[in-house]
Amino acid sequence: MTIQEEIHKAMKEIQEKLRTNQNLKEEHLEQLLLVSLIEEEG
Amino acid sequence: MKGTVLFIQLTRIGDLVQTLQAVRQFKGETPGIECHLIARKSMGKGIDFLLRTVFEKIFYLDTKDLLIEGTFASGHRNLKHFINRINETTYDVSVNFSYTKSSSYLHSLVRSNQKLGLTRNDKTEVSVTDPWSQYVYSSVMRGTNTPFNLVDIYRYSLGCKELLVLQNESEETRENRIVIHPFASSKKKSWGATKWVEVIYKLLNEYTNYDIHLVGAPNDLEEVSKIVNSPALEKVKTRLKSHVGDFAIEETYALLQRAKLFIGHDSLVSHLAAETLTQSIVISLGTVRPHETTAYSDKVINLVPRNSCFPCKVDDRCELLPCHNSIQHQVVTKVAESYLSDGLKDINTCLAELSPFHTGNLKIYKSEYTETGLRLNELTKNYSDIKDVFKNYYEIIFQYYLRGTDINTSLPDITVETANNLSQYIEGTNHLFELYNFGVRYCNQIIKASEQKQVDYAELQAAVKKLNEVDQLCQITKQTYPLLADLIDFFHVNKANTPGNNLNEIAKSSLLCFYDASNLAAVINDFIKNTVESKINVAESIKEV
Numbered sequence: 001m002t003i004q005e006e007i008h009k010a011m012k013e014i015q016e017k018l019r020t021n022q023n024l025k026e027e028h029l030e031q032l033l034l035v036s037l038i039e040e041e042g
Numbered sequence: 043m044k045g046t047v048l049f050i051q052l053t054r055i056g057d058l059v060q061t062l063q064a065v066r067q068f069k070g071e072t073p074g075i076e077c078h079l080i081a082r083k084s085m086g087k088g089i090d091f092l093l094r095t096v097f098e099k100i101f102y103l104d105t106k107d108l109l110i111e112g113t114f115a116s117g118h119r120n121l122k123h124f125i126n127r128i129n130e131t132t133y134d135v136s137v138n139f140s141y142t143k144s145s146s147y148l149h150s151l152v153r154s155n156q157k158l159g160l161t162r163n164d165k166t167e168v169s170v171t172d173p174w175s176q177y178v179y180s181s182v183m184r185g186t187n188t189p190f191n192l193v194d195i196y197r198y199s200l201g202c203k204e205l206l207v208l209q210n211e212s213e214e215t216r217e218n219r220i221v222i223h224p225f226a227s228s229k230k231k232s233w234g235a236t237k238w239v240e241v242i243y244k245l246l247n248e249y250t251n252y253d254i255h256l257v258g259a260p261n262d263l264e265e266v267s268k269i270v271n272s273p274a275l276e277k278v279k280t281r282l283k284s285h286v287g288d289f290a291i292e293e294t295y296a297l298l299q300r301a302k303l304f305i306g307h308d309s310l311v312s313h314l315a316a317e318t319l320t321q322s323i324v325i326s327l328g329t330v331r332p333h334e335t336t337a338y339s340d341k342v343i344n345l346v347p348r349n350s351c352f353p354c355k356v357d358d359r360c361e362l363l364p365c366h367n368s369i370q371h372q373v374v375t376k377v378a379e380s381y382l383s384d385g386l387k388d389i390n391t392c393l394a395e396l397s398p399f400h401t402g403n404l405k406i407y408k409s410e411y412t413e414t415g416l417r418l419n420e421l422t423k424n425y426s427d428i429k430d431v432f433k434n435y436y437e438i439i440f441q442y443y444l445r446g447t448d449i450n451t452s453l454p455d456i457t458v459e460t461a462n463n464l465s466q467y468i469e470g471t472n473h474l475f476e477l478y479n480f481g482v483r484y485c486n487q488i489i490k491a492s493e494q495k496q497v498d499y500a501e502l503q504a505a506v507k508k509l510n511e512v513d514q515l516c517q518i519t520k521q522t523y524p525l526l527a528d529l530i531d532f533f534h535v536n537k538a539n540t541p542g543n544n545l546n547e548i549a550k551s552s553l554l555c556f557y558d559a560s561n562l563a564a565v566i567n568d569f570i571k572n573t574v575e576s577k578i579n580v581a582e583s584i585k586e587v
Contacts, residue, residue: 003112006115018166023165024166029150030118030125032147033148036147037105039143040142
């Protein structure tokens with residue numbers, strides 16, 4: 001799996017949690033942080 | 043006082059220097075406090091020598107290092123390890139001074155008892171609870187009319203009361219050296235090689251016992267070759283030394299320590315010049331917002347175009363760069379003359395020697411320290427335009443509202459045309475005052491209805507709907523009266539972050555927001571009337587607030 005595919009999978013899981021109104025765990029916030037760091041650095 | 047504070051600054055090097063300057067003042071006011079910093083490695087390493095003078099511990103974040111094994115899962119593991127290292131300390135306070143997405147997530151993961159600045163709640167929504175950070179988030183990030191220097195905003199966020207700035211204690215004399223940084227991070231902010239050649243030519247010919255040192259990053263090499271290889275500079279070339287792409291930041295800092303003058307754009311090097319207490323001339327172009335980002339020093343002359351499009355936004359397209367032509371090289375060399383002859387003592391006489399052709403399209407500001415922080419005083423004595431007028435108003439109301447500080451200042455001097463434009467805002471502030479009062483009324487309805495034994499949900503729903511309408515109408519007012527945006531946006535963010543666990547509590551907090559907002563709208567309304575009344579007669583058309 002490429003990094004993009006891994007990101008896509010993690011984001012899908014997080015979106016599902018948010019959609020169903022579940023609180024996010026620390027690991028989800030860490031994943032969001034990593035994705036935003038990657039985005040910001042292009 | 044004992045305690046440990048963590049600062050997050052994930053933006054550029056200039057922002058890191060500004061953070062350092064604010065934290066240094068904070069530490070001066072609160073001895074015994076230990077300060078840690080999280081910064082990007084690519085931004086912080088170059089000024090590590092400066093950061094270590096203030097921060098006891100620095101965590102450098104490097105995305106490339108995190109992803110070194112090439113998978114997202116390993117990156118996640120490395121990031122977890124990085125955060126665990128930070129969380130070995132439970133911080134008394136953590137402060138996020140960068141308003142980026144990544145910094146908000148990072149802040150939410152940091153273990154601290156109190157968080158200032160952008161963070162995320164457990165629904166990953168942006169949360170910003172302290173008022174100065176709300177001000178930055180609502181006004182500084184969006185608008186171009188901030189009256190405060192960023193270092194002062196950081197100081198205010200930290201609750202600093204005193205102004206503790208670097209003093210010149212060194213007896214060491216400076217050399218006949220001028221340091222020039224003729225580059226900027228974007229084309230819009232950079233004057234261009236031709237203009238710089240004119241400045242350098244004039245200075246080297248007039249000051250024959252001076253050397254000029256050019257500094258810059260490796261990616262400025264192509265641009266610097268246009269300057270050093272210019273035929274106009276052929277005869278004075280031996281006194282023009284380029285360190286571009288060669289000097290590390292620490293070496294540039296050392297060079298500035300012994301220089302008599304720095305000339306350049308609003309950039310990292312201008313902040314380094316401030317750190318070394320070097321007299322400076324800064325040329326602000328394009329997207330630069332001088333009131334916000336001028337280097338934190340009382341030794342700066344800032345040259346600012348008067349074009350109505352200045353300052354523009356990063357996304358604005360501009361091919362002709364009209365603001366670049368508003369600043370003439372004669373002005374730069376005249377200010378340099380005043381610096382080098384008597385340290386600006388006779389700057390006004392010096393500027394009077396310039397023709398209106400050279401000064402007609404620019405504002406010349408001199409920085410100075412006041413009780414509240416760094417202020418830019420205009421030397422060119424132009425009439426204030428409408429943006430300046432609102433900048434003054436916002437300075438007064440936010441200093442009072444967020445810090446309890448009164449600022450005594452005279453009414454801005456404006457033209458009849460500006461008075462006419464400004465008078466339009468009397469109606470805008472009237473609208474806003476009424477809207478915020480409707481907000482007070484509907485919040486009261488919600489509080490009352492939710493405290494009944496038999497809750498009338500239809501009544502509650504109707505009042506909530508009305509509050510949404512108030513918000514929408516505020517946005518429409520902002521579109522019609524764009525200079526009211528700072529007030530409208532601040533209270534929008536302030537209200538969105540009001541505390542409360544249920545409708546009743548939230549309504550009570552929102553009521554206070556609406557109440558304060560209506561008062562500030564009335565104050566601006568009053569300011570406008572007082573400003574315009576000596577120029578035009580608006581009494582009959584004004585509806586009393």
